[in-house]
Amino acid sequence: VTELVDGPTERASLERARLRALLVDAAGHSEADGRPFADLSVGALVATAGISRSSFYKYFHDKQGFLLAVADDVEEQFLAAARAWLDLPAAATREEYAEAFGAIFAAYRQRATAIRLVTDAAAYDDAVAERFGRMMDRFVDAIAHHVAVATHASEELSRDLATWITWMLELGQAHLIADAAPDEQAVHAETVATLTWKMLHQEPGA
Amino acid sequence: VTLSESRTARRLAHAERLRRGAADLAASGERLHHVSVERLATASGMSRATFYIYFDDKAELVRVWATTLADDLLGVLERFATSHAADAASHAAWQQLLADLHAVLVAHATTVAAVREIEPRDTQLRRLVATAEARVREHLRVLLLAWQATGDVDDRLRPEAASGWLSALILRTLERTAADGDERATERLLAVGAQALAAALSRSVVDDVRRPDDAGRRASGDQ
Numbered sequence: 001v002t003e004l005v006d007g008p009t010e011r012a013s014l015e016r017a018r019l020r021a022l023l024v025d026a027a028g029h030s031e032a033d034g035r036p037f038a039d040l041s042v043g044a045l046v047a048t049a050g051i052s053r054s055s056f057y058k059y060f061h062d063k064q065g066f067l068l069a070v071a072d073d074v075e076e077q078f079l080a081a082a083r084a085w086l087d088l089p090a091a092a093t094r095e096e097y098a099e100a101f102g103a104i105f106a107a108y109r110q111r112a113t114a115i116r117l118v119t120d121a122a123a124y125d126d127a128v129a130e131r132f133g134r135m136m137d138r139f140v141d142a143i144a145h146h147v148a149v150a151t152h153a154s155e156e157l158s159r160d161l162a163t164w165i166t167w168m169l170e171l172g173q174a175h176l177i178a179d180a181a182p183d184e185q186a187v188h189a190e191t192v193a194t195l196t197w198k199m200l201h202q203e204p205g206a
Numbered sequence: 207v208t209l210s211e212s213r214t215a216r217r218l219a220h221a222e223r224l225r226r227g228a229a230d231l232a233a234s235g236e237r238l239h240h241v242s243v244e245r246l247a248t249a250s251g252m253s254r255a256t257f258y259i260y261f262d263d264k265a266e267l268v269r270v271w272a273t274t275l276a277d278d279l280l281g282v283l284e285r286f287a288t289s290h291a292a293d294a295a296s297h298a299a300w301q302q303l304l305a306d307l308h309a310v311l312v313a314h315a316t317t318v319a320a321v322r323e324i325e326p327r328d329t330q331l332r333r334l335v336a337t338a339e340a341r342v343r344e345h346l347r348v349l350l351l352a353w354q355a356t357g358d359v360d361d362r363l364r365p366e367a368a369s370g371w372l373s374a375l376i377l378r379t380l381e382r383t384a385a386d387g388d389e390r391a392t393e394r395l396l397a398v399g400a401q402a403l404a405a406a407l408s409r410s411v412v413d414d415v416r417r418p419d420d421a422g423r424r425a426s427g428d429q
Contacts, residue, residue, distance in 0.1 A: 036327045120326035124239050160398040167382060168375035175339070176370045184367075191367040194360065195375075195406040202405035 016059040020069055022049045023056070028113040037117055038124065064121075067128050071118045074111055075135045079142060081107030086146040097193035105177045105185050112178035119174065140166045150200045165196055217260045221270040224250045224257070229316040238264065238320045265328040271317040272331060276338035278314065282306045283345045290349065294358030294407065301400035307376065308396060311384035318381055342377065343369045350407070359407045372403070 026049035027037045035044070042063060046056045060066040085100035108115070122132035144162035147153060153161070169192070176188055227250025231241055238246075243264060247257040261267045286295070286303045295303070311318060325331050347369035353359035379399065383392045 034329070038326045123322035123326065124237065156394070157398060160395050161402055163395060164375055164379050164399050164402055167378040168371060170374075171378040172371045172374035175374065176367070187364060187367050188371075190362075191364060192371055194362055195368065195371055198360070198406045198408065199402040202408055 012059075016069070017073070019049075019051060019055060019059055020066070020073065022051060023066060024070060024114045024117065025049070027117055038120065064125060064127055067118055067121050067125070068131055070114050071128070071131045071135060074115050074118060075138065077107060077111055078115075079138065082139070082142060086142055088146075090150045092150075094193055094197040097197045098190045101189040101192045101196075102186065105173065105180075105189055108173045108177050109180075109185075112174075116174060116178070119170075136166060136170065139170075147200060161199065165199065168195075217270070218274075220252065220256070220260045221267060221274075223252065224267055225271055225316055226250065228320065232316055232319065237323060238268075239323050265324055265331060268317075268320045268324045268328075269331050269334055271314075272321050272334055272338075275310070275314040275317045275321075276334070276341075278310045279307060280338070280341055280345075282310055283342060287345050287349055291352055293356060294353040295349075295404070297400050297404040300403045301396060304376065304380065304396045304399050308380050308384060308392065311380050315384055318384065339373060339377070343373045346372050353407070358409055360409050363407070372406075375399075375403070 023045060026045055027040070030040055030044070030048055031037060037045075040063075042056060043053065045063070046053050056066075060069060081104050084103040085097065088096055088100060118128060118132055118135075121128040123129070140159065140162050143166055144155070144159045147161050147165075148155065148158040151158070151161075172188075172192070177185065180188060224246060227246055228238055228241075231246065231249050232238070236245075241249075243257055244254045246264070247254045257267075261270070282303070286299070286306075290299055321331065321335060325335060347365045350359055350363065350365035350368055354361055354363075354365070376399075379395070383395060386392065
């Protein structure tokens with residue numbers, strides 16, 4: 001019975017995910033060719049992706065709807081990847097942090113184009129901006145929880161520290177991780193591990 | 207004063223008038239991208255024709271604004287670098303730096319919003335922002351090298367990589383607080399940020415395991 005109900009829904013959601021990935025790649029290629037996503041028509045986008053216009057409109061309302069779907073996917077994937085770090089116990093070592101950030105950066109690279117499309121659009125599209133803001137709030141919440149567990153700091157202090165760390169990761173990954181070579185990526189994981197670990201564990205004023 | 211110098215000065219004066227006009231439009235909820243040159247010029251008390259004497263289009267105007275903003279931010283950072291080249295910045299010094307950068311970003315709030323809005327469509331502006339950020343990173347890299355030489359900063363940090371993350375840490379959060387406008391929350395956030403910077407760079411390290419009791423709890427599987 002479950003299969004009868006869920007089967008078509010699941011196929012539809014898989015197809016939606018497949019199209020979303022094709023469209024993100026197409027947007028990335030267009031941008032590399034000097035055609036910003038912001039100025040791309042749905043027609044040009046689907047032609048680059050090699051899918052039909054009707055397939056696009058079957059799964060996405062419009063370009064904005066496509067971006068909102070991309071944001072949903074990115075949020076889910078990044079939160080899942082962040083667990084490698086956030087689920088570490090209070091007494092985790094700097095080495096464990098480095099390993100976790102390595103995994104987080106690997107996940108980021110797989111969706112670097114997707115997150116850039118969302119970040120860019122958030123600057124000129126109110127609905128995408130609102131969606132992006134909610135995504136970042138969830139990241140701050142998740143990191144604040146980790147900070148509170150690791151440092152026993154107050155909720156307010158944990159949230160403030162989490163705000164700095166969240167936005168550092170957001171911009172830092174866009175600039176330093178998206179195009180990093182594998183050995184550079186390891187250095188960055190080590191660097192971010194050292195910085196964040198000490199922010200949480202170094203005694204103030206020492 | 208040569209002809210080209212006075213033209214440059216007039217161009218900057220017009221860019222400033224247009225910035226105030228754009229700020230007025232933004233205050234009533236009009237985004238720069240959707241505002242025509244005609245509307246922007248009128249709101250700034252000049253004609254469309256005057257606009258085009260000095261600027262090819264809106265993107266070029268935003269690039270002029272962005273250059274001014276970058277100069278101001280780098281000016282603050284250069285003063286910080288000069289006064290702390292010899293010894294590592296204290297918590298108070300970091301807090302002053304964050305407060306000064308915050309003040310620049312508040313003063314240029316219209317520019318920050320315009321840059322973010324136009325950047326995805328203008329590769330020249332993207333390059334300009336990237337160049338400014340690279341200069342911020344370079345200041346921080348040189349400082350980290352100097353502070354590691356004097357033994358003030360953790361040797362394990364590689365200045366090349368660490369400067370990139372510190373620049374992201376400082377600029378991105380400040381960009382958000384500048385747009386936010388909640389002064390009390392901002393003051394608290396800047397104090398926490400300064401503390402975090404001082405702790406992250408500090409040389410004295412509590413070793414890689416935090417506390418014996420935590421390590422014990424962890425070993426017994428209690429998370």
